[in-house]
Amino acid sequence: MKPNLITKITLCGFLLNGLYSQAQSKLEVNTSKTITKIEPTMYGVFFEDINFAADGGLYAEMVKNRSFEFDDRLMGWKQPKSDKHNYNTESGIAVPVQFSQKGTNHNYCRVTVKDAKGYEIINEGFRGMGVKSGAKYNLTLKAANQSGTISKIIVQLIDKDNKVLGESSIAVSGNSWKEYTTQLTSNATEAKAKLRFTFEGTGVIDLDMISMFPEDTWKGRKNGMRKDLVQLLYDMQPGFLRFPGGCIVEGRTLAQRYQWKKSVGAVEDREILINRWNTEFEHKPTPDYFQSFGLGFFEYFQLSEDIGASPLPILSCGMACQFNTGELVPMDKLDPYVQDAIDLIEFANGGTDTPWGKVRSDMGHPKPFNLKFIGVGNEQWGPDYIERFKVFEKAIKSKYPNITIVSGSGPFPEGDYFEYAQTELKKLNAEIVDEHYYKSPEWFRKNVTRYDNYDRKGPKIFAGEYAAQSVAIASPENKNNWECAFSEAAFMTGMERNAEVVHLTSYAPLFAHEEGWQWTPDMIWFNNLESFGTPNYYVQKMFANNKGTDLLAITQDGKALIGQNDLFASAVKDTNTKEVIVKLVNTSAKAQDISIDLKGTKLESKGKIITLASSDLNDENSFSNPKKLSPKESEYTLKGEKAALNLPAYSVTILKLKIK
Structure with a gap:
């Protein structure tokens, strides 16, 4: 009996080893061949005054209704x-x-x-x-x-x-x-x-x-920003800052749109406006939500500079939010809106001898802000938007031909509105088109190849607002859970693989007050004393801190890794830090062993591995446990030209190796 039993056990062992060998994913990275350059703006942040993100949040003012200008003059x-x-x-x-x-x-x-x-x-x-x-x-x-x-x-x-x-x-x-x-x-x-x-x-x-x-504000600035919140942004090393929104740009009516000229100059002279989010959702009315504009366009530009991000302001195109009134400025009365865009460029970049450049200088910043981008409209759709966009584009390009204009494709990533915008904007040779998607985690995993077949000669893409919704869009029950975060990471490998087309990306919304929120999920949560990054934040930070400068090919059997065995990947080279960086997302419930054949460039044996993982799809960070889900970094030793890795179940892993 014993010999037979031993034989059977040995045979089982051989079979298991064979299965294990077959299950192991073998990948290849050509470290010497650049596919395309990665834009410095690849990963950025999108700020909108929603969820008490400005007053009561990033803007460190502590007194509510400080100048008795709310509709209820003594509110607060x-x-x-x-x-x-x-x-x-x-x-x-x-x-x-x-x-x-x-x-x-x-x-x-x-x-x-x-x-x-x-x-x-x-x-x-x-x-x-x-x-x-x-x-x-x-x-x-x-x-x-x-x-x-x-x-x-x-x-x-x-x-x-x-x-x-x-x-x-x-x-x-x-x-x-x-x-x-x-x-x-x-x-x-x-x-x-x-x-x-x-x-x-x-x-x-x-x-x-x-x-x-x-007194202790970001950079010690008088009447400045909340230090802990800016620090979280700074740590992301974002390539751009999009501001001031979002639907806040459009307003429920045109009278309630964001007007940048009312947000600069002396703080006491900035006109207070009711925040459009204060009564938007029945599940979370916030009647005390107003905009003091203490955080205005000058402060946004300054914040961009502080965190090393390129400023990306978005302006009204003369259309109120189409989910609200949809109010339109007649075409023959559009000039003031267009002039606002022209004047904003002068405010940001003009010399101190120009009218708006002098306003900037008088506010304490004689040096230009080096504005390169401007957005026309937020997520408007239809012929009315295209008609107005043409006017803005012609006026801006005639005076400032080097400014890159961002256009919009509407609020959805598919459907009639989207298809119409894509067709018309391509005809106009639009430079960058803003796409938004708030979808299920499954959608993000299934759409990793979204940009694989986009026209390389067509408009570039700005994934301006995206976030996986654990329940449904605008549901108050949405969670910043781990499944949403690693599904976004999988999708981000697809955007990075298509860096020739995708030039800017940003999660949205950015901030939420523990008690004053209207929309979930959100990347960073805060209360009056504390703040923490969600798992989604750490995914964004991992990608942004390791975006690299050159895209490399990472393949399995000659094909891009886009979900085979529930694995997703992208690879880059950073010519500044002289590193090869491989990003790997395992969306399987089981750990997986992989082997990466690193060809083309000799690499140092000592490297780093950063891992973000949890076996629980519903894991979240919280005020009581703010770093429950946060990246763990350790040393990695490369043996030869092949890197062997064990990817935990439900994980995001980054391998960093120095080039010799």
Whole structure:
């Protein structure tokens, strides 16, 4: 019995080894032959003011409705109440006053203090104010003492239980408007802090532009950006920054469109506008969502420069959102919209002797921003868009022939709208066409070959908005789970393999506030104190940090690896870092062994391997576990010209090898 049993076990072993050998994927990379150059803009970021991404997010202002310009003039502000009245007017009352219907800053707040010990006015911030122990916060306000004996404003940071976390005061005098400043230091960390004002003396005092920023902003800029959020963008090494949207560009109506000229100059002169996302979805109404434009076009250009990204502004083409009113500017009244585009290029690139170049210079940036791209429209569709695009293109090219114009193909990656746009834009020799896709994870895996047959002589592609939807587009139940992330990675190998056609790509949306969001999924989540990158973020970062400069062929049996055995891959060379970089995505539930034959260039034996993996399709990162799914890096030793790798189930792997 024993010899027979041993024979059977040995035979099984040989059979298993044979199956194992057959199952192993053997790949080839020609490291010396460049297929095409990879654009520096291949992987970028798309910013839109959705999900409290600007006010309450990236823009570090902590006071909501700082200039009393919201539709409800005192939204965000609280004052004493009584059982009988909405406001306890016995101690005092704050009343918004409209002093002008012209210009941009129309209102201020008139505070009547009858009982200095009983009256207070409190700002609640954006779902609270996040303050950190030992951190400093700079407060500014404008005040005018109208009558009475008010000599001092006491300013306090308080927690959710009204305990004082930090205090300062401002001595006020005179009945003309003056700007006052002070600094508060918090003695504790609190996510739901508020800002309280009390008074010494009684009388009437007017207040306006009450503003508070952390001292520790990105690059230490006064009234600047939230440091942790910019750091996450900087770490991605993005090739471009697209701004300010998105549907925010179009507006629900033309009057509510984004007008860049209203977003530059002195902050207090920038006109506040209701945010189009505040009532867009019944599942998440946010009636307190407005745009202060403190984060305006100058700041977007500056942010682009700060993170090493090429600026890509998108402008209204005279069409309101076609999912809303679809309001159109008549063709004979389109000139002001076109002029906005011409003037924006001058604002970004013009000399200080030009009108808009001087505006930029006066804001603190005499040097041009080196704008190379401009987008006309967001995701408009149909003949009305094409007709307007022609006018913009002719005007821009006649004055600025070197500016590359980005056009749009509508909101969907297929169908009548898409096909019409593609046909018409190709006739016009459009330079770059923006495509959007919010689809299921399965769609991303099945469409890896989307660009394989695109015309190499036709328009280049900007994959301007994409994200795998775990449930359905616009569903509040969408998750930033691992299946969505690695499915996007698989699709990205297809975009990278087609770098001759695909020149820019960006996930969307970028940011979401834990409590103020409207749309999911989103790449980066934050609350008032913390932020974290989703698995989707780490996929984007892995590709962007390793985009390379030259596309190489990676094949199996002479064919591109586009899903055989649930494997997807792309390969590049980086002439700057002198590396060969191979990206591999295993979408199978089983680990897989592969062998890569690296031909053409001699490589160092020591390299790196970066892996992002989870066996759970539903894994997510969170505030409690922000790096549950994050890349792990280790050394790799190459033996000869063949790299042997074990790819974990459901994984994204990057192999980096130095060129000798």
